[in-house]
Amino acid sequence: MSSVEFQHLNVEYGRRTVVRDFSMVVPAGSWLGLIGPNGAGKSTLLRSVAGLVKYSGDVIVDGSSLSLRSRSRRASLVAYVPQEPILPDEMTGREYVLLGRTPHIGYFGHPTKNDRAMVDDVIGRLGLDGIATRELGVLSGGERQRLVIARALATEAPILLLDEPTSALDIGHQQQAFELVERLRREHGLTVISAMHDLTLAGMYSDRLALLHEGTVVSHGSVEDVLSAETLAEFYGVRVTVHREADGTVVVIPRREQL
Amino acid sequence: MTEQRRAIPTKVVLSVLVLVVVACAGAMTGPAGPDWWRIPLALAERIPGLGEGGLGIASGVTEREWSIIWDIRMPRVVLAGIVGATLSLGGASYQGVFRNPLVDPYLLGAAAGGGLGATIVITTIGSDRLDWPVDPVPLIAFLFALGTVAVTYLVGASFGGMRTSSTLVLAGVAMVSLTTAIQTFILQRNSDVVREVYNWILGRLATASWGDVVLVSPYVVLSTAVLLFHRRHLDVLRVGDEEATALGIPVGRVRLTVVVAATLGTAAVVAVSGLIGFVGLVVPHMVRLMAGSSYRVVIPLAITVGGAFLILADIPGRTLSSPAEVPIGVVTAFIGAPFFIILLRTRQVSR
Numbered sequence: 264m265s266s267v268e269f270q271h272l273n274v275e276y277g278r279r280t281v282v283r284d285f286s287m288v289v290p291a292g293s294w295l296g297l298i299g300p301n302g303a304g305k306s307t308l309l310r311s312v313a314g315l316v317k318y319s320g321d322v323i324v325d326g327s328s329l330s331l332r333s334r335s336r337r338a339s340l341v342a343y344v345p346q347e348p349i350l351p352d353e354m355t356g357r358e359y360v361l362l363g364r365t366p367h368i369g370y371f372g373h374p375t376k377n378d379r380a381m382v383d384d385v386i387g388r389l390g391l392d393g394i395a396t397r398e399l400g401v402l403s404g405g406e407r408q409r410l411v412i413a414r415a416l417a418t419e420a421p422i423l424l425l426d427e428p429t430s431a432l433d434i435g436h437q438q439q440a441f442e443l444v445e446r447l448r449r450e451h452g453l454t455v456i457s458a459m460h461d462l463t464l465a466g467m468y469s470d471r472l473a474l475l476h477e478g479t480v481v482s483h484g485s486v487e488d489v490l491s492a493e494t495l496a497e498f499y500g501v502r503v504t505v506h507r508e509a510d511g512t513v514v515v516i517p518r519r520e521q522l
Numbered sequence: 523m524t525e526q527r528r529a530i531p532t533k534v535v536l537s538v539l540v541l542v543v544v545a546c547a548g549a550m551t552g553p554a555g556p557d558w559w560r561i562p563l564a565l566a567e568r569i570p571g572l573g574e575g576g577l578g579i580a581s582g583v584t585e586r587e588w589s590i591i592w593d594i595r596m597p598r599v600v601l602a603g604i605v606g607a608t609l610s611l612g613g614a615s616y617q618g619v620f621r622n623p624l625v626d627p628y629l630l631g632a633a634a635g636g637g638l639g640a641t642i643v644i645t646t647i648g649s650d651r652l653d654w655p656v657d658p659v660p661l662i663a664f665l666f667a668l669g670t671v672a673v674t675y676l677v678g679a680s681f682g683g684m685r686t687s688s689t690l691v692l693a694g695v696a697m698v699s700l701t702t703a704i705q706t707f708i709l710q711r712n713s714d715v716v717r718e719v720y721n722w723i724l725g726r727l728a729t730a731s732w733g734d735v736v737l738v739s740p741y742v743v744l745s746t747a748v749l750l751f752h753r754r755h756l757d758v759l760r761v762g763d764e765e766a767t768a769l770g771i772p773v774g775r776v777r778l779t780v781v782v783a784a785t786l787g788t789a790a791v792v793a794v795s796g797l798i799g800f801v802g803l804v805v806p807h808m809v810r811l812m813a814g815s816s817y818r819v820v821i822p823l824a825i826t827v828g829g830a831f832l833i834l835a836d837i838p839g840r841t842l843s844s845p846a847e848v849p850i851g852v853v854t855a856f857i858g859a860p861f862f863i864i865l866l867r868t869r870q871v872s873r
Contacts, residue, residue, distance in 0.1 A: 353815035
């Protein structure tokens, strides 16, 4: 279990500030949902934790700065699932999941028996035995998504970053993928930070939400606090009704413009 | 998967056997020399423990016949093996590191640079160089090949950083055009040497000696060792620079190391054998079609299959229109292209 603490994180692309003074504590084992319109800085925030963009400020994991850790140590703490992962057509499912062991293999090393056993175990637990021997090019979107999650799990990283992980999936597979992540979070105590498009799904799975607008956090807190019709109207520029189900689920329904 | 894991060494062992058989076939063909069947025996009897006092293999080959085998045919076979292995290994590595199935070291200017270097030496020094203690053509070709790739790399890296490998490939296309243009210009003003330069460009193994083998060996051994060490990294790079970085791989450093190693080997063999096309591009793909796409398997197999391929291609090269020679580059394309198409087709049917 690992907590993540952002301290005054700033990311600049050239002269443009993409993330501005982001400070937040994500408790160990919790799920933080990042929402906000396109270009708000959600992906950039995740990419900075994964070490893919330069930033100022600090990201603290378990009390010490991520930037002070070695490349592979960092990779073994943080698993990153990009928005559009590249799955080589001719690679088999098992080979792909095995790449998740990379942070644990020395520069001139090779996967050991333990690495392979670990991969077999992940594949078994996620029910992927049927597709592990097949080539990625022939798999469906849902199967590919589950392999990507399996690869992230194979890193044994306590922190999972998901960048709009289900934007290419239909509603059933979206739900399956999120249910899988939720199950793994509870079983392994993973800390999840995910950027999400679908506000209802974001509300269903996140413990807390942060709404970003032009690189700045404009609202954060519990799902009820952040998902209000006024806030969404202001920052997304949409007309929505926010409906609360009896079980506490918050549903965001877009409305048509009234003529 | 268990079967698949076991199949990897089996395929490598098998390909080594094929390489040995092909090498024997290479040593058995050619004018003069002893009966063809005596040649494997002659080679075997000189291996300690197999000949006199050991298993007692006796080939009955005379000293003169042995010198034809050892001093004329074997250097050629060994050099063909080394050149084929290195070109094919370089191609596989480049394809991995640029995630592009159509590249090989020639694309960044290794061939064009080498060609320009050779052209400059042949036109400026001319036949005087035959009196020199060391033939300057391979040396200058080697340096030009390395120099051209270095310029390509610097140009490509300064614009695109290490983030986009396509910038590098485009810089390569520009450098190849530029070097080829300079070469054409020089040739056009020195039309008397066109034939000699052309012969060099087409590639040749006819003049191979043990000296050539010794000359290229240090570079080839170094390049091969480095590339073998990086085959796992090439597999990780298949998911793209971003994800490889997130998995803890130092992408920029790995790419530079692999490019330098593959270029060094390629430049060395281009210097002694001229420009033998097709091998670096197609042999790695043959290997992928036969043994899957994981670089753990592709890299070692590219070495053995590449070596066997070029030794085999060299046989018709020197027998078809004997005593004249068909340029090896022509033969590689003639054998390779149809074989590749057949392989591609059978693979698609079986899928």
